[in-house]
Amino acid sequence: MPEFQSPLVPVVVIDDATAAGPLADALVEGGLPIVEVTLRTAAGLEAIRRLSGREDIQVGAGTVLSVAELDQAVAAGAQFIVSPGTSPALLDRAAELGVWAIPGAVTASEVLQVLERGLNQIKFFPAAAAGGPPVIKALSGPFSAARFIPTGGIGPANLAEYLNLPSVAAVGGSWMVPRQAIAARDFGAIRGLVGEAAALAAQIRQGKEQ
Numbered sequence: 001m002p003e004f005q006s007p008l009v010p011v012v013v014i015d016d017a018t019a020a021g022p023l024a025d026a027l028v029e030g031g032l033p034i035v036e037v038t039l040r041t042a043a044g045l046e047a048i049r050r051l052s053g054r055e056d057i058q059v060g061a062g063t064v065l066s067v068a069e070l071d072q073a074v075a076a077g078a079q080f081i082v083s084p085g086t087s088p089a090l091l092d093r094a095a096e097l098g099v100w101a102i103p104g105a106v107t108a109s110e111v112l113q114v115l116e117r118g119l120n121q122i123k124f125f126p127a128a129a130a131g132g133p134p135v136i137k138a139l140s141g142p143f144s145a146a147r148f149i150p151t152g153g154i155g156p157a158n159l160a161e162y163l164n165l166p167s168v169a170a171v172g173g174s175w176m177v178p179r180q181a182i183a184a185r186d187f188g189a190i191r192g193l194v195g196e197a198a199a200l201a202a203q204i205r206q207g208k209e210q
């Protein structure tokens with residue numbers, strides 16, 4: 001499976017696809033050249049379409065709940081597919097298309113279901129509500145191949161608890177891309193938040209490597 005270009009995956013809810021370009025600029029300039037555009041809004045697919053030609057940012061689709069949505073996201077140019085959960089239908093289709101897939105799992109049985117398919121990147125969602133770092137640590141014992149992307153309830157205050165775990169590939173979150181700021185087209189503020197988040201993640205990862 002491909003790797004993330006960044007230790008953080010900004011999770012975006014976009015209400016107007018014309019904001020996608022300047023939003024991507026803010027992410028690249030701030031130092032997080034990756035985006036998970038959720039299909040929670042009607043503008044999500046069009047935003048992916050608009051960003052799909054760019055080579056300076058990895059563009060994926062999030063909140064993919066059905067095979068139809070998976071197909072639409074791939075057709076729109078999504079490079080990776082994220083789902084909050086795991087289902088045989090989604091896993092079958094992802095395998096059929098050979099697409100980079102990151103299914104959601106928080107229990108041992110769900111993690112096993114993903115690993116059985118030869119996938120090892122797992123969205124651990126909703127991270128905080130599902131028990132947070134202790135649960136990821138516990139699952140990493142039996143499932144040493146699993147690489148988790150915890151998302152949901154993570155922010156600057158608790159980022160290190162997650163990012164310091166060796167089995168965490170990257171952390172997802174929306175704190176650096178607030179929906180209201182995107183809707184208000186306040187890309188300067190977003191670039192600032194992205195820069196702060198990128199700097200914090202780099203500091204945490206460097207600390208870990210020392």
Ligand code: 3PG
Nearest residue numbers: 011151152153154173174
């Ligand atoms: C997601 O879809 O990954 C989450 O809703 C993002 O969670 P957060 O808003 O708590 O960061």
